[in-house]
Every structure is written in structure tokens, then in C-alpha cells.
Amino acid sequence: MTIKTAVFGEALFDLIEQSDDQLSAHIGGSPFNVARSFAKQGLDTHYLSPLATDRYGERLFEYAVSEGIQLPADNRSFLPTSLALVYTDADGQPDYRLYRQSIADLDIDAQQLIDLIPEDLALFHTGSLALVPSMVDVLVPCFIELKKRNVLISLDINMRKGVERDNEKYIAAVLSLVPFADIVKVSDEDLLLLGIDTAPLEGAQQILTQLNNGIVLLTEGANGATLLTSTQSIARPVYTPTVFTDAVGAGDTFFSAFLAQLLRGQQEASDDNSWSEEALIKALHFGLMAATLNVEQQGCQPPSQEDVIAALKTR
Numbered sequence: 001m002t003i004k005t006a007v008f009g010e011a012l013f014d015l016i017e018q019s020d021d022q023l024s025a026h027i028g029g030s031p032f033n034v035a036r037s038f039a040k041q042g043l044d045t046h047y048l049s050p051l052a053t054d055r056y057g058e059r060l061f062e063y064a065v066s067e068g069i070q071l072p073a074d075n076r077s078f079l080p081t082s083l084a085l086v087y088t089d090a091d092g093q094p095d096y097r098l099y100r101q102s103i104a105d106l107d108i109d110a111q112q113l114i115d116l117i118p119e120d121l122a123l124f125h126t127g128s129l130a131l132v133p134s135m136v137d138v139l140v141p142c143f144i145e146l147k148k149r150n151v152l153i154s155l156d157i158n159m160r161k162g163v164e165r166d167n168e169k170y171i172a173a174v175l176s177l178v179p180f181a182d183i184v185k186v187s188d189e190d191l192l193l194l195g196i197d198t199a200p201l202e203g204a205q206q207i208l209t210q211l212n213n214g215i216v217l218l219t220e221g222a223n224g225a226t227l228l229t230s231t232q233s234i235a236r237p238v239y240t241p242t243v244f245t246d247a248v249g250a251g252d253t254f255f256s257a258f259l260a261q262l263l264r265g266q267q268e269a270s271d272d273n274s275w276s277e278e279a280l281i282k283a284l285h286f287g288l289m290a291a292t293l294n295v296e297q298q299g300c301q302p303p304s305q306e307d308v309i310a311a312l313k314t315r
Contacts, residue, residue, distance in 0.1 A: 003263045004044040005123045007035040008113065008142075009130035010105045011049060011060050012082035014096075025056070026299060027063055028084065029105075030128035030158050033249045037256035037290075037302035038125075039068045043263070046070040048116045049130075052104035056081035072116050077104035082129075098162055100129060110141040117142070121149065122263055125256075127156030127185075132164060133173040143180035154259055155181035157207075158251070159193035171195060179210045183262075185217045185255045204228055215280075217258065217287075219251055227284050232277060236284055239292040239315055249300025250291045257308060258287030285312065 009031025015023040031049070038045040047069050051057045053076050060081065064071055082103040086096045100106075117124070124146050126139065146153055157174060164170035171194055178184060184207055191203035198206075204218035208228050216228040224237040265279035275283075289311050293303040303311075 002044045003122050003260075004046070004118055004120055005038050005125065005259075005263075006046040006048055006116075006118060006121055007031050007038065008048045008124070008126040008139075009034075009128055010082055011047070011051065011064075012084055012105070013056050013059075014084045014086050017085070017087040023085075027060065028249075028300070029082075030156060030252050031126060031130065032060075033252035033300050033302070034125055034156070034256040035064070035069050036067055036300070037253055038260060040302045040304045041257060041260035042305050043260055044070070046072070046116075046118050048072060048075070048113060049105040050075050050077040050107050052077055052079060052081040054080050056083075057104060070118075075116065077107035079104045079107045081105075098129070098160065100132075100163065106130075106132075106135060108138065110138045113138060113142050114145050117145070117149075117151075121146075121151045122266075123152040123154055123259065125154045125156075125259070127154075128158040129160060129163060131155075131157070131174045131177055133166075133169050136173050136176060139177055140180070143177070147180070152182045152263075153180055154183040154255070155185070156252070156255055157184065157186045157190045157194070159190045161193070175210075178207060179212075181211060181214060183215045183217070183259065184211065185219065185251070187219045187251065188221070201226060201233075215275075217255065217284075219254065221247075225254065225284065225288060227280055229280070232280070234277075234281060234284060236281075236288060239289050239311075241292050241296045243296055245296055245298050247295050248298075249302070250295050252300065253294040253302045254287040254291035256287075256302065257290030258283045260305070261286035289315070 010029040011032035012029040014026045014028040035047045051060050083099040084096050188200040196203040204216050208216045218226040226235040261283040290308045
């Protein structure tokens with residue numbers, strides 16, 4: 001039986017400044033990266049955010065179709081595609097400016113989103129730039145409907161500087177959505193941007209207390225990841241890449257591959273409402289290997305299920 005997933009959140013273009021002051025456009029957006037990865041993992045993947053009718057929106061539409069991502073009919077917006085200007089600051093470090101006002105992927109209301117939810121859905125994923133104050137009234141009714149249907153909800157906190165002028169309002173919006181989730185990913189950097197300045201593990205445990213028998217994944221870059229439940233704390237290091245190219249999309253690839261493997265394990269289990277320690281560890285390793293394969297490539301290049309399985313056998 002095919003596992004059906006739905007993803008909601010930004011699909012955008014990164015405009016990366018080149019040495020000659022030209023801009024190079026690349027498809028991006030954390031939720032869209034997750035949708036790409038779900039499709040690579042063989043899941044029946046539906047992307048529910050509206051796409052623009054501008055040139056970049058057409059490119060996103062064509063790319064989604066080519067990747068095997070299902071798109072609802074007539075889910076287009078006359079608002080523009082969101083952009084992220086990526087440039088190098090005075091210290092030589094990458095910096096960015098987000099263009100997120102009046103854009104296509106947020107051009108939807110609660111009932112429209114609920115009407116797009118596929119039947120027999122196993123998991124609904126969102127996060128990142130969708131977790132802003134203006135979207136709370138859209139996502140909360142959707143989450144309530146998903147709970148009625150016993151659909152798992154995964155949330156990637158993925159905080160971003162400069163998304164909202166009122167940072168406290170932004171933090172409050174994110175934290176108000178966390179209790180609806182079953183599985184949450186949060187990084188050490190996310191915790192600091194949420195104003196949680198304790199040790200990362202303690203901060204992740206604070207997030208866990210907001211969930212109802214849920215899972216929190218704490219990522220700490222090169223220091224690996226820790227999986228937390230009410231009864232378990234499982235930490236694992238990263239798999240060392242054969243060559244490190246860049247970390248673009250590594251977190252998205254890790255979380256999506258983890259979720260895909262967890263869903264496959266749930267499908268095989270007799271109890272649909274819990275996971276064994278063995279299944280959790282298997283999914284954690286699967287996600288970590290997927291992330292390693294991703295950083296060996298340029299940009300976000302999520303691996304297939306077969307690629308991850310092969311790598312786990314040989315490394």
C-alpha cells in the first residue's frame with residue numbers, strides 16, 4: 001500500500017549573487033525540499049501550497065511534475081513567487097534577504113487548505129516560513145481537521161531571521177503551533193532564535209513537553225542528532241561524508257528521510273500509534289545517512305530510498 005503524504009509551505013527561488021554581480025536562480029524552500037525528498041523516497045507526495053502564475057511559478061510547477069510530486073488542480077495564485085536574495089556579507093559569510101510579502105505560497109485560507117487535503121493521508125508536513133503569525137488562523141483549523149482524521153503532523157521549526165518585523169510575535173506564532181504536532185524537528189540554532197538559551201538538549205526537552213506522546217528531533221549540525229520521546233533519548237553522530245560539498249538542504253533531507261522510514265516502519269507494525277525503539281533507531285540512521293549523501297552533492301539533492309539503503313550497507 002502506498003504511503004500518502006502532503007506538504008504545505010514555501011517553494012521559492014534563491015537568487016544567489018555571483019562574483020560578477022549577476023544573480024543565479026535556484027529552486028528552494030524547506031517544505032518544497034521535503035516534498036522532493038518524499039517523492040525520491042517513493043511516497044505518494046502532494047504539495048498543497050499555491051504556485052504563482054509568473055515565470056518562476058511555472059518553473060516550480062514543471063519541476064514538481066517532473067519530480068513526481070502531485071499538485072492540486074487549479075491551485076495557482078496571481079501573486080508572485082517568493083524570493084530569497086543570497087549574498088556575501090563584509091565578513092565573507094553568506095547572508096540573505098527574504099521577500100515574503102504578498103506572495104503566492106501564502107495565498108490561501110483555512111477552508112481552501114482543508115479542501116485540498118487528500119483522503120487516506122498518513123502524514124501532513126509543514127514548517128519553516130509557513131509558521132508566521134499571518135498563517136496561524138490558516139494552520140490551526142487545518143491541524144484540528146487532521147487530528148479528527150488521525151493524520152500525523154510533522155513540523156520543522158526552522159526559524160529564520162528577518163521573517164517578521166515583530167520577532168516576539170513570530171516566536172509566539174511558532175510556539176502556538178508546536179502542540180498540534182506529533183513529530184517536531186528543531187536545531188540548536190532554532191532554539192536560540194526561539195529565545196531558549198539553555199543547553200540544546202534541555203531546550204529540545206522543553207519542546208517535547210508541549211507534545212502529546214510525540215517525538216522531537218534535535219539536530220546539531222556536525223555533532224549529529226538526538227531523538228527524544230517521553231521515555232527515550234537516542235543520540236547518534238553524523239556519517240562522515242566522503243567529500244563535503246555544502247550543507248544546503250541537509251536538514252530538510254535528514255527530516256524527510258527520517259519521516260519516510262518511520263512511516264514505512266509504522267505500516268509494517270501491528271500498532272499504528274507507537275514505534276518500537278528499533279524502528280526509531282533505524283529511522284534515525286536512515287535520516288542521518290540521507291543527509292550525508294546530500295552534503296556530498298552541490299545544493300539540495302535528496303537521495304532515493306535505494307541510495308540510502310545501499311550506503312547504509314557499505315559504510
